[in-house]
Amino acid sequence: MIEPTFLSVPELAERWGASSRQILEHGINRALPILFAFEGLAFDQADRWLMSHGAHDEAMELEAKTKSVESSEAHLRRNAAGNVDEFTRLSQEEVVALRQATNANQDRIRELSDLLEQRDRTRLDYRFMGYMRAPPRVLWELMQNEETPFPHLAFHPLSDVHLVSIDGRTVWEGRMMTLEPDVTGAWKGRLRISDLLIPWASVKALEAAQKSLEGEALTNDKNATKPVSRMKAQTAAILAEIARLGHDPKALPARSPGKSGVRAEVSKAMSERPDLFSTNSFKKAWEELRALGEIADDKSGAQ
Incomplete structure (x- = not known):
């Protein structure tokens, strides 16, 4: 199956069962590049x-x-x-x-x-x-x-x-x-x-991040007494942030000279989540995603 390069706002709204206004709101909040x-x-x-x-x-x-x-x-x-x-x-x-x-x-x-x-x-x-x-x-x-x-x-x-x-x-x-x-x-x-057009890679990345979060929530509902896997919550947060930045986690761009890479940008955002990440846990969660094949080999610059 040949995947599209872009979806128009109306096409994505239909895919998600949303309104065009809701898709534009995602763009204003930088969750999707439009x-x-x-x-x-x-x-x-x-x-x-x-x-x-x-x-x-x-x-x-x-x-x-x-x-x-x-x-x-x-x-x-x-x-x-x-x-x-x-x-x-x-x-x-x-x-x-x-x-x-x-x-x-x-x-x-x-x-x-x-x-x-x-x-x-x-x-x-x-x-x-x-x-x-x-x-x-x-x-x-x-x-x-x-x-x-x-x-x-x-x-x-x-x-x-x-x-x-x-x-x-x-x-x-x-x-x-x-x-x-x-x-x-x-x-x-x-x-x-x-x-208006949204890159298909960004759509897939956001859907994958949302699916991961929904799966985590479903696990919590089925077994409320079982502690939530901190690692799963961390990896879901990382995937969601990559999608918000407009990147496909399995095709991360190389870092431009003199500029922060995707990994550094995500790390900076996760540093504002002390409830989820400690000093070394971001690196462990990132490596976990690499090992699982959920993100590409790191070409975006070490953090």
């Missing part, structure tokens, strides 16, 4: 020079210099032809000074023109055709209205999205991208719930 297809130009926030408004000052300077040169050249021609009055007539020294200023402006015009032409060529290297991760504001607007203007901001699909506190507010932080039309100028006007 993506949308995008074709155009995509820039990191550090690439401001390449964004549509990035060369505003240079473009304005080029326009001003061009007008200045045109005005100076016209004045020099009129002066040479004697078509000036006593108030606008230039002396020889003034002619030389104006010619030097005009030449300097022309040099600057060539410099700016070359710079902007190179920028336009470089922008074409940022063409993107793939998927972007919808930010929480977009998901919230879709929950309210079922459609929203196509976003100009989104998270890169491979971004490690996490929560941070800024001025007392909890916000998402990750690799934010600025989206723009391609050279064709084509731009999709609206984004609808039916356009």
